[in-house]
Amino acid sequence: MSDAPIVRPLPVSGFPEWLPEVRIVEQRWLDTIRATFERYGFSSVETPSVEALDVLTAKGETSQEVYTLRRLQADADDDSARLGLHFDLTVPFARYVAAHFNELVFPFKRYQMQRVWRGERPQEGRFREFTQCDIDVINVDRVPLHFDAELPRIVHEVLGTLGVPPWTLNINNRKVLQGFYEGLGIGDPLAVIRIADKMDKIGPDGVANLLGAQAGLDADQVRACLDLAAIRATGPGVVDEVRRLGVKSDLLTEGLDELAQVLGDLADLPTGSVVADLSIARGLDYYTGTVYEAKFVDWPDFGSICSGGRYENLAGSFIRRSLPGVGISIGLTRIFAKLLAEGLLPTGPASPADVLVVVPAAERRAAALATATALRARGLKVETYHQPDKLAKQVRYAARKGIGFVWFPPFDEGREHEVKNMATGDQTAADPAAWHPTSS
Amino acid sequence: MSDAPIVRPLPVSGFPEWLPEVRIVEQRWLDTIRATFERYGFSSVETPSVEALDVLTAKGETSQEVYTLRRLQADADDDSARLGLHFDLTVPFARYVAAHFNELVFPFKRYQMQRVWRGERPQEGRFREFTQCDIDVINVDRVPLHFDAELPRIVHEVLGTLGVPPWTLNINNRKVLQGFYEGLGIGDPLAVIRIADKMDKIGPDGVANLLGAQAGLDADQVRACLDLAAIRATGPGVVDEVRRLGVKSDLLTEGLDELAQVLGDLADLPTGSVVADLSIARGLDYYTGTVYEAKFVDWPDFGSICSGGRYENLAGSFIRRSLPGVGISIGLTRIFAKLLAEGLLPTGPASPADVLVVVPAAERRAAALATATALRARGLKVETYHQPDKLAKQVRYAARKGIGFVWFPPFDEGREHEVKNMATGDQTAADPAAWHPTSS
Numbered sequence A, B: 001m002s003d004a005p006i007v008r009p010l011p012v013s014g015f016p017e018w019l020p021e022v023r024i025v026e027q028r029w030l031d032t033i034r035a036t037f038e039r040y041g042f043s044s045v046e047t048p049s050v051e052a053l054d055v056l057t058a059k060g061e062t063s064q065e066v067y068t069l070r071r072l073q074a075d076a077d078d079d080s081a082r083l084g085l086h087f088d089l090t091v092p093f094a095r096y097v098a099a100h101f102n103e104l105v106f107p108f109k110r111y112q113m114q115r116v117w118r119g120e121r122p123q124e125g126r127f128r129e130f131t132q133c134d135i136d137v138i139n140v141d142r143v144p145l146h147f148d149a150e151l152p153r154i155v156h157e158v159l160g161t162l163g164v165p166p167w168t169l170n171i172n173n174r175k176v177l178q179g180f181y182e183g184l185g186i187g188d189p190l191a192v193i194r195i196a197d198k199m200d201k202i203g204p205d206g207v208a209n210l211l212g213a214q215a216g217l218d219a220d221q222v223r224a225c226l227d228l229a230a231i232r233a234t235g236p237g238v239v240d241e242v243r244r245l246g247v248k249s250d251l252l253t254e255g256l257d258e259l260a261q262v263l264g265d266l267a268d269l270p271t272g273s274v275v276a277d278l279s280i281a282r283g284l285d286y287y288t289g290t291v292y293e294a295k296f297v298d299w300p301d302f303g304s305i306c307s308g309g310r311y312e313n314l315a316g317s318f319i320r321r322s323l324p325g326v327g328i329s330i331g332l333t334r335i336f337a338k339l340l341a342e343g344l345l346p347t348g349p350a351s352p353a354d355v356l357v358v359v360p361a362a363e364r365r366a367a368a369l370a371t372a373t374a375l376r377a378r379g380l381k382v383e384t385y386h387q388p389d390k391l392a393k394q395v396r397y398a399a400r401k402g403i404g405f406v407w408f409p410p411f412d413e414g415r416e417h418e419v420k421n422m423a424t425g426d427q428t429a430a431d432p433a434a435w436h437p438t439s440s
Helices: A020-039 A090-099 A146-162 A174-183 A189-196 A199-213 A219-229 A238-243 A250-265 A332-341 A362-377 A391-401 B020-039 B090-099 B146-162 B174-183 B189-196 B199-213 B219-229 B238-243 B250-265 B332-341 B362-377 B391-401
Strands: A050-052 A067-071 A083-085 A108-117 A129-138 A167-173 A274-277 A290-296 A306-311 A325-330 A355-357 A382-384 A405-408 A417-421 A427-430 B050-052 B067-071 B083-085 B108-117 B129-138 B167-173 B274-277 B290-296 B306-311 B325-330 B355-357 B382-384 B405-408 B417-421 B427-430
Touching (some): A129 A332, A146 A250, A146 A325, A174 A189, A174 A250, A238 A250, A250 A290, A391 A405, B020 B129, B020 B332, B174 B189, B362 B382
Parallel strands (some): A167 A274, A355 A405, B167 B274
Antiparallel strands (some): A067 B067, A129 A325, A167 A290, B306 B325
């Protein structure tokens, strides 16, 4: 040990890391999500963590806090300062589709499970590095509307399989918002959408103030906007509720038709799991139709745990083709860390091993290794204890690592092997060429 | 489509990305590696991609090109400039062990498969973002020497299972080098190690020049150093070869004993797969004993594909405990990209789906979806075609995505389902409640 000053070993704030008994559960979650995505035939894609800054900002997206890169020993021709870490997986995916347009089969259905980075100040549920699990469909010219329902259905299956506490998927359609505002005679509907998107944070009064002061709406227009944002409905009846406000435009009709069809396609899901929420806007400029935002029922203030929507023009920043898409993103780290913090996440064992083979004495180490090899050859996960030691100590090591079975190779050649079931305490004779965890 | 200027969609140079039919193979590789690591009872750990700069440079490690971070909209109290992307997984792991010392069970055996970043100029086999797959053992006070053999044995199994072309694991021991140089009366053995490590790049003459000019060695010392570096041996006979050079020191004896034991433990592996190579030094300052470096037999100039070694004092930068470790890292992206470039990597299908269910007509879409659901409930991976279309077009879509079977729900209620084996062209009646890919 040196006498050099000690460097603080904690991870940087906002950059989560888990103990092995938590990580093993996260890995199980990732496996479950991936298996579900693949069961629907989605292909895996990964893109670099790093993109050119002009790619990341191609849609004028500057509301996200992007981390840019610089080499520690940067020289004059350093190009790394024009690089940034991706802040979502949608923009890189659109870039990927444009880059490989001639080599992909369309409609291209992909899943992507990667870390993303945002240089935000850390707070509950907000990380600076976190994992997202996205599914998107991009097609040439047109993406059938039924995908707008299929994607949340897959997410519903994923979260159900993971056993996540009750949650609601709120759905809206940007055409409804934009068409409604146009029908009200508002000149810059996008500005109104951006203000309406703050409803969660500043409430109806705050939004009303901004709509007047910033967007220049009159009192009637403000009231109509708030009336629209107050609408919640669990089925296609949402159309009548909007129509009752008396506003008309072609885009509004188109948006309501789409919204009604998506809600109708999802009508078989449990009541309350999908809700039309006309206040949902999703601030990102690239959404053009359906938008999604899921929240925990019990923690509404925790914010979004899944989000997404339909984008018509995102890939158009990179290629002169019409490549519309629709996608949804599961905020894995947000959900996982919340359940962990709430004590709702049963942790796993600290080791993946099924069996610990003990080393009864130095001269029996070769026999212990041979036993472990025989068990592994049959697909079992096996750790060999690292040195001859008191048997009680070796058994305690297995208990602390959550290993379910302890294997005792015979002390003397020719005697029987024994295996101890750590859950029941039973110890029985066993054959390394035939034994299985379920047989003890 | 907008008329805005097109942003170049290619990924940034040095940041690889794969098409779906390549990514599916990479994913299979990662699964294989992980399964092997777990079969030996290693626990999964992931650490943040980002560490404080003083962590990354705790061992004076400045030879790696570290990427530092800066928020795009950085303000005065921005702390991100003191953050960097990790350039390996060993330093973060040592930091992790120190941070969670009281919660871990020792010896702590972990695997870690993550991306790392180095701000180097891209060239063949050198990426700026790449995935490494590491296994390490860290223990309190002492790590038994047999781990120095167990880790390369696991790597041997991994690379064998992956079907990687012939490769050699070169082993050396830093105590042999340091002890030998001390025995020669050299005052700064570490400086000599750093020069000797350049053998690959500048050859014996270049090293000889630097040993004289920079390290101040006399002609006899230089010759002895080169004689040592020229030694290659496939077994414990290496000890006699070194002894024959007539240099003596306690540290040299200790290093030779360790090297002989590790080689002896690996003697059952195929001849040529493990070689003692006394020129291997591994530049990193944190190695203190065994060092590893693997290379392809057919592409010796391609450089290292696995590397690692034993480090006694790495975690000591973060905690006042003795936490020695030994580890080895598989350079997954380097190996994978090389085989891809050489045309030696059979690519997979572009889709993970086992079956494509066709949609014969709009009014049969519900029946197609029900068929897909039935097949999925039995664990199969199933894509439903996205719209009613000519059957020939739907079959061609399956062929282009590499989907092995096309399922035809009946056109009329009550008639039989049929399934087409795309490899053989056979089309037969099938029951969605009983059919399996191996049955057709």
